[in-house]
Amino acid sequence: MSASNPASGAGGPLVDGPHDPEHDPRASYVLEPAYVASLTSRIVATTGRTVPLSSPLDGAPLAQVPQSGPADVEEAFRRARAAQASWARTPLAERSAAMLRFHDLVLDRLPEILDLIGLESGKARKHAYDEAAHTALTARYYARTAHRHLDTERRPGVLPVLTRIDVNRVPKGVVGIISPWNYPFTMAISDGLPALMAGNAVVAKPDAQTVLTALLGVQLLEEAGFPRDLWQVLAGPGRELGTPMIERSDYVCFTGSTATGRIIARQCAERLIGCSLELGGKNPLLVLRDADVEKAAEGAVRASFSNAGQLCVSTERLFVADQVYDRFVERFVARTQAMTLGATLDWENDMGPLISADQLETVRAHVDDAVAKGARVLAGGQARPDLAPYFHEPTILEGVTPDMTCFGDETFGPVVSLYRFHDESDAIERANDGDYGLNAAIYSRDGARARAIARRIRCGTVNINEGFGATFGSVDAPMGGMRESGAGRRQGSEGIHRYTETQAVGTQRVLRIAPNLGMKAETHARLMTAGLRVLNKLGRA
Incomplete structure (x- = not known):
């Protein structure tokens, strides 16, 4: 992994960056x-x-x-x-x-x-x-x-023509x-x-x-x-x-x-x-046996390490088919090790620091616990105070087991665990394991098959051949979690209707919804029943 050179300025009108690159490896920025x-x-x-x-x-x-x-x-x-x-x-x-x-x-x-x-x-x-x-x-x-x-919005009334229904969003x-x-x-x-x-x-x-x-x-x-x-x-x-x-x-x-x-x-x-x-989430990504390995490795880097893993929909569990496991791991590790790390405002950085000492401590505790219990570090694994006070390398773990904290607990940092699978049904079951259900991803050359598998995954959003951007960026699509990952949805119609009360306004014309012109209740009921049968034969809802 390489560290970017510190910026000599912020690239925008807000800040000034006086510093000495020869003595201070980090930029210093000051707001007016x-x-x-x-x-x-x-x-x-x-x-x-x-x-x-x-x-x-x-x-x-x-x-x-x-x-x-x-x-x-x-x-x-x-x-x-x-x-x-x-x-x-x-x-x-x-x-x-x-x-x-x-x-x-x-x-x-x-x-x-x-x-x-x-x-x-x-x-x-x-x-x-x-x-x-x-x-x-x-x-x-x-x-x-x-x-x-x-x-x-106009809706059908109980009596066609005679009843008008308007639905307002208040x-x-x-x-x-x-x-x-x-x-x-x-x-x-x-x-x-x-x-x-x-x-x-x-x-x-x-x-x-x-x-x-x-x-x-x-x-x-x-x-x-x-x-x-x-x-x-x-x-x-x-x-x-x-x-x-x-x-x-x-x-x-x-x-x-x-x-x-x-x-x-x-x-x-x-x-x-x-x-x-x-x-919260403990989001899974599945790499199926027919996946484009290079595309999956590139996507897994973004899915796992965007914003240093501090993303609700970030991938923390990678399930990879036997048939492509070794090739995928080689490319995923290589791409991770090639990331440019830096604590500057430059465009060239692939990952910046964590936001706080608390986040860094959580990441370090999860990695240290996993390693102490037998997990193998394939990339990263170390804090980088030379880059920033709260910097931690993007880290790939293999051999993570249920007794390790990072197996089921959300890390919310640049740490992802690799798991091999042979049977896709087993991979789906493992992806659904736990109490969370926010986001998932599937990599496959067969889009139809991947979408069929997506229906079996208990997550509010599932992305095919992308980690999270396909759903997150498509603002007409609802976004939210299942199970302990939340309730309700942002984006789309659900995202605006949650802020409204639905009000139905009914206008009755000519005849009231009750016996008319001295009609007996029993006669009214017989006529209404006949009308209901006619409407059903006509295919009315």
């Missing part, structure tokens, strides 16, 4: 105080407290982030509700126009967005681009399909969004775009480690023409702000751990409000 102040001014925070924010690229400080308290939660929801009342009356065409302006702003401001994502999360620039592109795709999709999802009100650090731009913003399109307001709490990136997204929404009070931002620990947010939300969208998701689900159930939860 005025820029930080313009972003953090959008946080509803009156506690007077701040917390420091530093970059995983080099550990250097980025900002002091104002902290919100319980009174700020109440104020944020007050502002949001006031803004939502008028926003819900805004014509759909105006909402769509603002969303398309936001789409263009994301593309126009790419260098700025990618710089900030890299500074806060440490991820490679190519993976930061995935976030910006996904956010733009989501904005354009809901702007262009708003009428399809939200217009009043906004829920104020949506609470609690977003993670691993994809700080798209996870903080994209889930809220359909909420806005449906006529809701948003109160969001982005993760403390990546709050600036989320604030930049909110700034771009305002520049696109969305009312400022429509999207409120809180900053602070989830244990302090989470419950007050849920107590005031009309719907909650959460992306994070399964343990926290269970708590949120219980709290939402107590209030009889809905929630969508994208939670």
